[in-house]
Amino acid sequence: MSVAVVRRDGPVLVRAYGVRCVETSISADADTAFGIGSCSKAFTSALAAVLVDAGAIDWDDPIRKYLPSFELYDPWISDHVTLRDLLANRTGLSRASAGEYGSDLSRAEILFNARHIQPVAGFRDQFTYSNIGYAAAAEAMALSVGHPFDRILNDYLLTPLGLRPGNMSRADDNVAAPHYQIEGKVRAVPAMFVDNLLGAIGQTMSAREAATWLRFHLAEGKSSAVGSSRQIKETHLLQTARRDQTLNDGYGLGWHVRNRRIQHDGSIRGFRANIWCDLAGGLAIFVATNLGSGFAHFAVTNRIIQLMRGETVTDWITHFDEVLRKEFIDRVTSFNEEKRKEPxxxxxxxxxxxxxxxxxxxxxxxxxxxxxxxxxxxxxxxxxxxxxxxxxxxxxxxxxxxxxxxxxxxxxxxxxxxxxxxxxxxxxxxxxxxxxxxxxxxxxxxxxxx
Missing domain, CATH: 2.40.128.600 (Lipocalin)
Known part of the structure; x- marks a missing residue:
């Protein structure tokens, strides 16, 4: 497990626990990189902020200005969808996990197939989570600059911040191995191929790198080597409200947003991660595990929040066990009902x-x-x-x-x-x-x- 806790004026805790891989028993340290899954989306939106500030792109440019071949199910939406729409997850595209990652399809094939996926909501009507939209946004940014996405991410964002090139294909040997619990035993598994969905998933991060990344967001771009304060703040602002929540709760650009707090979690084969930032309170937390099941990344985050605030600490492990138990009961109940009605x-x-x-x-x-x-x-x-x-x-x-x-x-x-x-x-x-x-x-x- 990798953990970073940061105040606005500096880190409180930067540490790793456990081992990189159960097969080698080599200890993880503060520089061990962990897969962060969809927490990668905030890197994509931050890169967009840098490019907007440089005048290379604009949030509200039609995506076809840079990616003419991109099509969605509706031709009118294809003509009008913008970079902001894709990064705000408000295109109406649904999440279709099996068709998005872990597939043998190329990046070009995944983007081409977007035209055949029917929307589940109206355009700009509500938040609908999609990895394909982020892959398209990343490809558009790459074409606007004239270099592959991973290169411009490194050149315009990671290197200026002092972060290492960080996708799952990194050559650095200090990388945690992904694990699952299989037949009662924790086992290492092969890392997932992610190059076809870079921009949506695929980044890695260590506790030390996370401390830098968290301080960057707590400062909202002020005194930063990249981007303007205004454009970084734009990624933290609510862009799409949830239908079942108040207007203070929804999705920004690469972040779930609630009042002045931003958060994103991520899962990818054998890894789980969570990033939480209280922009007003000046506290930010990163937790990543190299076990692809359970809710330890949420439980540890919530425990740290309560400890830092001096609150009574909840038994979050029991809480999330109860969440899983209820989901299981609901699922089995609907299963039994269908069996009864349609034997x-x-x-x-x-x-x-x-x-x-x-x-x-x-x-x-x-x-x-x-x-x-x-x-x-x-x-x-x-x-x-x-x-x-x-x-x-x-x-x-x-x-x-x-x-x-x-x-x-x-x-x-x-x-x-x-x-x-x-x-x-x-x-x-x-x-x-x-x-x-x-x-x-x-x-x-x-x-x-x-």
Missing amino acids: VSTSRWSQEEFVGTYRHEGFGLLHIEPKDNHLWFRIDGLSGFDGPLMRFSSLGFEYQGERDAMALARMAFASPPQGDRARLRFQSDGHTIQGLTWDDWFGSARFVRS
Whole structure:
């Protein structure tokens, strides 16, 4: 675990705990880099602030000014979407995890496929989280300057701040290995390939680097080697309000914003991270773990906040365990309700009728194949994402593989469905099976039977 706690006038704690990798038992230190997942988005928005200040781009320029080939589902939105829209997550694009990262697709293919992904909300209507928008913004910035994104990030932001080049492909050997708990034991797994989504994910950071990064934001660009105070402040301002919250709560540019506090968490294979800054109170915290499960990054952040404020400390581990327990109960309850309402025993559909190839223009071909006495799922372009499908209702199946089956290095065995795994649902016209949806991994996308 890597931790940095910073006041406006300097660091309070800069330290790492535990080991870089369980297989070597080499201790982590304050310079050990950890994957930070979507906390990378704040680097992208800060780079945009620097380029706006330099006159290379403008927040409200249409993205096609720099990336003419970029298209979204709606042609009018494609013509009018701006850099600000993409960084504020207000394009209406949904999060479709399986189609965004961990895939074998190139960056160009991911951006091309955005035109086939239907929006889940109106343009500039509300906050909808999307990694593809950040990848597009990063590519537009790269084209505006004439160099690859990772180079301009280093030249315009990281190097002036005294930070090392920091994506997951860094050659530095002081990098934590990603881990998962597999069959009751913590094991190291291969790092995820992230080059196809740089700008959205992929950065790494050590506790010492985090201390510098946190002070940069607490100062809001004042006396900084990069950017103007005004443009850095712009990234901290609310751009998109949440529909179910007050106007003080929503998303800025690379940050979740609530009053004068900014925060972002991130997850990537084998890592979890959280960054929290109280801009008014002058306190900022970074916590990263190289274990890709659990809520330690949130629990430690919240504990430090309470300690620094002199408040009674909550048992955050128990709190988050209860959150997980409730989510599990809710998921199993809906599973059992569907089983009761649409029992397999009275279904008109035989298992063989689901076998076939299903297509989505943005995510490619999804194959449902027979295997032993159950079905098997695989999808082109997502190696390692395959496994058994176990039927639990007339049109519902539970996926019993792992999202990162190759990374987890485990075999997927079919077992009676229990309701705690990812689920997909087929659709019919009453005569034949027409398609399927899989909200857990593909958002609102519908795969149509070929």
